Amino acid sequence: MATNYTLPLVLHLILTLSLISVVSSVSEKDLLLAFKSSIEDPNSSLLNWSPNSTQYCNWTGITCSSSSPPSVTSLNLQNLNLSGEISPSICQLPNLHNLNLASNHFNQPIPLLLSKCGSLVTLNLSSNILWGTLPDQITHLSSLKELDFSNNRIQGQFPLSLGLLNGLQVLNLGGNSFSGTVHPPIFRNLSDLVVLDLSRNPSLTSKLPTEIGELGKLRVLLLQSSDFYGAIPESFQGLHELQVLDLSQNNLSGGVPKGLGLGMTKLVSVDLSQNMLSGSFPSDICYGRALVELSLHENSFSGSVPESISKCNTLQRFQVQDNMFSGNFPPGLWSMSDIVLIRAENNRFSGEIPDLVGVPSRLEQVQIDNNNFTGRIPHSLGRMHAMYRFSASLNGLNGNLPENFCDSPVMSIINLSHNSFSGPIPEFRNCIKLVSLSLADNRFTGNIPSSLAQLAVLTYIDLSSNDLSGEIPPELQNLKLALFNVSYNQLSGSVPLYIITGLPASYLQGNPGLCGPGLPNACSVLPKRRKSKNSKLLIAVVALTMTAVLVILTVIIFAIRRISQRKWSSSAWKPVLFGSLGISEDEILMALDDKNIIGRGPFGTVHVIELPDGDFVAVKKLMNLGVVSSKRVKNEIKTLAKARHKNLTKLLGFCYSDSVVLLIHEYVKKGSLGDALFRSELPLEWRFRLQIALGVAQGLAYLHTDYVPHLLHRNIKSNNILLDEDFRPKLTSYGLDRVTGEASYQACLASELGSFCYIAPEHSCSKKATEQMDVYSFGVVLLELITGRPAEQPDSRESVDVVKWVRRKINMTNGPLQVLDPKVSNSSQKEMFGALDLALHCTSIMPEKRPGMAEVVRTLHCLQDVIEPPMISSVE
Numbered sequence: 001m002a003t004n005y006t007l008p009l010v011l012h013l014i015l016t017l018s019l020i021s022v023v024s025s026v027s028e029k030d031l032l033l034a035f036k037s038s039i040e041d042p043n044s045s046l047l048n049w050s051p052n053s054t055q056y057c058n059w060t061g062i063t064c065s066s067s068s069p070p071s072v073t074s075l076n077l078q079n080l081n082l083s084g085e086i087s088p089s090i091c092q093l094p095n096l097h098n099l100n101l102a103s104n105h106f107n108q109p110i111p112l113l114l115s116k117c118g119s120l121v122t123l124n125l126s127s128n129i130l131w132g133t134l135p136d137q138i139t140h141l142s143s144l145k146e147l148d149f150s151n152n153r154i155q156g157q158f159p160l161s162l163g164l165l166n167g168l169q170v171l172n173l174g175g176n177s178f179s180g181t182v183h184p185p186i187f188r189n190l191s192d193l194v195v196l197d198l199s200r201n202p203s204l205t206s207k208l209p210t211e212i213g214e215l216g217k218l219r220v221l222l223l224q225s226s227d228f229y230g231a232i233p234e235s236f237q238g239l240h241e242l243q244v245l246d247l248s249q250n251n252l253s254g255g256v257p258k259g260l261g262l263g264m265t266k267l268v269s270v271d272l273s274q275n276m277l278s279g280s281f282p283s284d285i286c287y288g289r290a291l292v293e294l295s296l297h298e299n300s301f302s303g304s305v306p307e308s309i310s311k312c313n314t315l316q317r318f319q320v321q322d323n324m325f326s327g328n329f330p331p332g333l334w335s336m337s338d339i340v341l342i343r344a345e346n347n348r349f350s351g352e353i354p355d356l357v358g359v360p361s362r363l364e365q366v367q368i369d370n371n372n373f374t375g376r377i378p379h380s381l382g383r384m385h386a387m388y389r390f391s392a393s394l395n396g397l398n399g400n401l402p403e404n405f406c407d408s409p410v411m412s413i414i415n416l417s418h419n420s421f422s423g424p425i426p427e428f429r430n431c432i433k434l435v436s437l438s439l440a441d442n443r444f445t446g447n448i449p450s451s452l453a454q455l456a457v458l459t460y461i462d463l464s465s466n467d468l469s470g471e472i473p474p475e476l477q478n479l480k481l482a483l484f485n486v487s488y489n490q491l492s493g494s495v496p497l498y499i500i501t502g503l504p505a506s507y508l509q510g511n512p513g514l515c516g517p518g519l520p521n522a523c524s525v526l527p528k529r530r531k532s533k534n535s536k537l538l539i540a541v542v543a544l545t546m547t548a549v550l551v552i553l554t555v556i557i558f559a560i561r562r563i564s565q566r567k568w569s570s571s572a573w574k575p576v577l578f579g580s581l582g583i584s585e586d587e588i589l590m591a592l593d594d595k596n597i598i599g600r601g602p603f604g605t606v607h608v609i610e611l612p613d614g615d616f617v618a619v620k621k622l623m624n625l626g627v628v629s630s631k632r633v634k635n636e637i638k639t640l641a642k643a644r645h646k647n648l649t650k651l652l653g654f655c656y657s658d659s660v661v662l663l664i665h666e667y668v669k670k671g672s673l674g675d676a677l678f679r680s681e682l683p684l685e686w687r688f689r690l691q692i693a694l695g696v697a698q699g700l701a702y703l704h705t706d707y708v709p710h711l712l713h714r715n716i717k718s719n720n721i722l723l724d725e726d727f728r729p730k731l732t733s734y735g736l737d738r739v740t741g742e743a744s745y746q747a748c749l750a751s752e753l754g755s756f757c758y759i760a761p762e763h764s765c766s767k768k769a770t771e772q773m774d775v776y777s778f779g780v781v782l783l784e785l786i787t788g789r790p791a792e793q794p795d796s797r798e799s800v801d802v803v804k805w806v807r808r809k810i811n812m813t814n815g816p817l818q819v820l821d822p823k824v825s826n827s828s829q830k831e832m833f834g835a836l837d838l839a840l841h842c843t844s845i846m847p848e849k850r851p852g853m854a855e856v857v858r859t860l861h862c863l864q865d866v867i868e869p870p871m872i873s874s875v876e
């Protein structure tokens with residue numbers, strides 16, 4: 001007790017000795033510690049806020065003035081996962097100008113006592129869980145310029161007194177639960193406002209205050225997704241500085257005021273979409289000469305869009321979809337130099353797409369479905385190489401598709417269904433990113449181009465209801481199709497097995513000439529006639545004579561399906577089990593469904609199945625087969641199964657039919673190294689990571705040199721390395737090329753996104769797979785272990801190949817240090833550098849410079865000896 005009192009006493013003494021500066025700095029520190037003491041900090045972000053350290057200006061989030069003594073001017077603790085109580089003790093910091101606690105988990109009403117922070121200039125409490133009402137007292141913060149309470153759960157009306165904060169420049173109350181009316185007088189004093197955001201308050205049922213139109217400095221006005229109703233005030237014309245106007249998703253009605261946009265020369269974006277606005281096109285908006293985005297979609301506008309729209313030559317995004325616009329679509333819009341997006345679907349526009357010869361275009365996306373467009377697709381459209389979506393379904397477009405229609409290398413969605421196109425479908429070769437192609441319900445003739453099979457990511461193809469003839473190209477089995485609707489054409493010949501087993505039969509209906517197992521027409525004679533030019537006639541004859549047979553067959557097939565409830569009948573399956581699993585192949589087949597899929601790859605899906613004894617097995621379903629004979633498949637899998645090593649997943653058995661092989665593996669619970677990397681769950685101790693690397697290397701060395709016949713893995717990547725509970729790695733998916741056949745294997749590999757950087761650079765120019773390619777892939781995995789970074793970021797477009805990233809870093813001073821995963825303790829640096837050196841050798845551009853796997857194992861062993869006493873490692 002006594003000591004507790006002596007300190008203040010001494011301080012008081014010092015104070016009286018007029019060393020005021022010292023006192024004020026001591027107490028600033030105490031105030032901060034008091035603030036910290038009421039906060040919960042699960043990540044220990046405020047670890048350095050320690051009573052021992054006197055340099056509180058260096059603490060996380062603190063900024064001090066450069067005066068002497070320094071004084072706290074700013075407290076910025078955003079996004080640190082803090083919770084607990086916001087203590088008003090900080091309001092005693094005399095010079096606190098900026099307080100930012102945004103993006104934390106503070107769950108409390110807005111602290112009333114914050115109103116004592118009289119010197120605050122900016123206050124940011126956005127993205128917390130603040131609730132209750134906005135207190136009147138907030139207006140005591142008379143110096144406030146920026147107030148951000150957005151994305152909380154604040155309720156009630158805006159207090160009228162908000163209008164007293166007359167220095168306010170930013171007012172953001174968006175994303176809360178405010179309700180009632182916005183009282184117009186609030187804005188009379190806020191003449192300095194630059195940003196006003198009242199968006200996303202669904203219970204804010206209010207008219208738009210006329211006064212907002214008098215805020216002459218306003219640049220950003222966001223009022224979307226609330227419940228504003230009534231007309232847009234005429235006064236909004238006065239917002240000359242406005243750059244962004246978003247009134248979308250409200251209940252506004254009436255017209256758009258004449259003159260809106262007239263003086264708004266800086267306007268960048270107008271969004272009036274999803275209201276009930278009506279009337280004709282607000283042509284004055286175009287006078288905002290810097291307009292970049294115009295969204296009027298989902299309203300009730302009618303009439304036409306004037307050609308004068310093309311005067312807004314900075315316009316990039318034009319969105320008027322879901323209205324009742326009619327008349328000629330302004331042709332000038334297509335040739336505007338900056339236009340990137342045109343969305344006009346679901347209107348009644350008419351007119352043609354003009355030929356834009358010699359116009360450089362940035363156009364990326366066009367959606368004009370469900371209008372009354374006519375005429376042809378001009379050749380010039382194919383030269384727009386930024387185009388990634390073109391959809392014009394449900395119009396009256398006609399003529400042939402130009403040869404170059406799909407030349408844009410980024411094109412991914414095409415929908416021209418329900419038009420009157422005719423002629424052949426051109427060869428699509430250059431749009432290698434095409435995902436979805438719909439040409440349904442036109443009058444296309446000729447064959448299905450086999451070049452479609454070259455478009456590796458093509459997944460949805462709808463060619464139904466045309467006049468296509470010929471066979472379904474067998475090459476299409478290279479694609480991973482989710483939709484392939486060719487119903488109601490004149491196709492003939494045998495259907496590739498993969499399409500029959502993988503896709504619903506309804507996709508093929510309405511083509512009496514098609515045949516294959518499971519189809520009404522069973523193909524017994526037809527394949528021989530494939531070369532016959534006159535096959536149509538023959539098919540007609542055959543079809544006639546077989547009609548009766550077909551009916552019977554259909555009935556039988558229906559019956560079979562109902563019994564087996566499966567696309568295949570299990571009698572076609574041949575099981576080979578090594579040892580007893582206590583489960584039959586029928587039970588395995590029945591257990592395969594979408595719910596137990598744990599992985600999807602280019603070769604097929606992986607399911608996990610529980611055995612009667614409670615154990616689990618992983619079942620890998622390989623598709624796209626039919627190239628290798630069943631007998632050979634069986635022998636090859638037996639070869640794979642005989643490879644037994646502690647770092648390979650054990651193959652327990654397999655079943656196969658004509659088109660599918662099921663590989664039954666032991667199930668490794670912890671998931672793959674790839675998962676661990678992606679979730680940042682790699683072990684933090686280098687010892688464990690090295691153990692993983694060594695295990696993988698040993699497994700590979702076994703395949704390459706010890707096992708006879710020598711095997712290549714060919715698909716080493718972190719997703720194919722499974723980890724058991726003790727972080728012991730097991731390789732999976734090895735040698736699948738032997739099962740699928742080389743061509744299918746290559747096609748599958750090529751279609752696999754996100755694993756290009758595991759593939760050795762020489763792969764593209766050499767046909768033959770080599771051990772060195774495996775070594776390269778291993779080097780990439782080793783780099784992942786060293787850096788803690790996935791080799792490729794799966795969802796970022798400009799993903800950085802880890803090999804390139806590391807090489808670039810290493811060339812900088814201090815680079816090698818930056819490469820090491822900072823989460824691993826510094827004490828392992830030496831060993832990690834050793835591993836880095838090895839990884840760089842493995843990933844040499846020149847294959848002959850790469851070490852063999854046996855040498856890799858030796859090197860890793862040495863690195864391990866450095867870490868562990870030899871005694872322990874020799875137990876391994």
Ligand SMILES: *[C@@H]1O[C@H](CO)[C@@H](O)[C@H](O)[C@H]1NC(C)=O
Pocket residue numbers: 050052
């Ligand atoms: C602060 O001092 C205490 C003892 O006075 C000590 O236990 C603690 O480790 C010190 N903390 C820091 C961060 O130095």
Ligand SMILES: *[C@@H]1O[C@H](CO)[C@@H](O)[C@H](O)[C@H]1NC(C)=O
Pocket residue numbers: 055057058
């Ligand atoms: C604290 O900041 C001062 C400058 O304000 C600096 O000289 C000093 O090195 C810093 N101390 C620590 C421990 O970071």
Ligand SMILES: *[C@@H]1O[C@H](CO)[C@@H](O)[C@H](O)[C@H]1NC(C)=O
Pocket residue numbers: 043079080081
């Ligand atoms: C807090 O820690 C968790 C795991 O401990 C981590 O995922 C998260 O990124 C950390 N958050 C911050 C803000 O540092």
Ligand SMILES: *[C@@H]1O[C@H](CO)[C@@H](O)[C@H](O)[C@H]1NC(C)=O
Pocket residue numbers: 042043081
């Ligand atoms: C935030 O902290 C909680 C504990 O309060 C923790 O469970 C959670 O993982 C943390 N989340 C992040 C994103 O840091």
Ligand SMILES: *[C@@H]1O[C@H](CO)[C@@H](O)[C@H](O)[C@H]1NC(C)=O
Pocket residue numbers: 078100102103124125126146147148170172
């Ligand atoms: C408040 O903080 C959030 C999160 O960091 C930030 O996005 C926002 O821009 C800040 N508000 C203001 C007005 O600066």
Ligand SMILES: *[C@@H]1O[C@H](CO)[C@@H](O)[C@H](O)[C@H]1NC(C)=O
Pocket residue numbers: 160161162163164166185186188189
């Ligand atoms: C505007 O500011 C003045 C002076 O600060 C104040 O008297 C008046 O009440 C304010 N008006 C509104 C509507 O808040």
Ligand SMILES: *[C@@H]1O[C@H](CO)[C@@H](O)[C@H](O)[C@H]1NC(C)=O
Pocket residue numbers: 227229230251
């Ligand atoms: C829109 O406003 C009208 C009155 O103008 C009202 O009758 C209607 O309920 C409102 N609709 C919604 C969704 O708020």
Ligand SMILES: *[C@@H]1O[C@H](CO)[C@@H](O)[C@H](O)[C@H]1NC(C)=O
Pocket residue numbers: 348350372374
């Ligand atoms: C489509 O345009 C044609 C003339 O080009 C016209 O005769 C027809 O009425 C229009 N259809 C609709 C639904 O507007």
Ligand SMILES: *[C@@H]1O[C@H](CO)[C@@H](O)[C@H](O)[C@H]1NC(C)=O
Pocket residue numbers: 369370393394415416417418436438460
């Ligand atoms: C293509 O357009 C039609 C008609 O608008 C639509 O029904 C269909 O879903 C679209 N297809 C794709 C793949 O978007």
Ligand SMILES: *[C@@H]1O[C@H](CO)[C@@H](O)[C@H](O)[C@H]1NC(C)=O
Pocket residue numbers: 440441464465485486487488506507
């Ligand atoms: C395939 O196309 C036909 C004709 O356009 C259509 O009736 C059928 O619903 C489509 N099937 C599927 C599964 O989309």
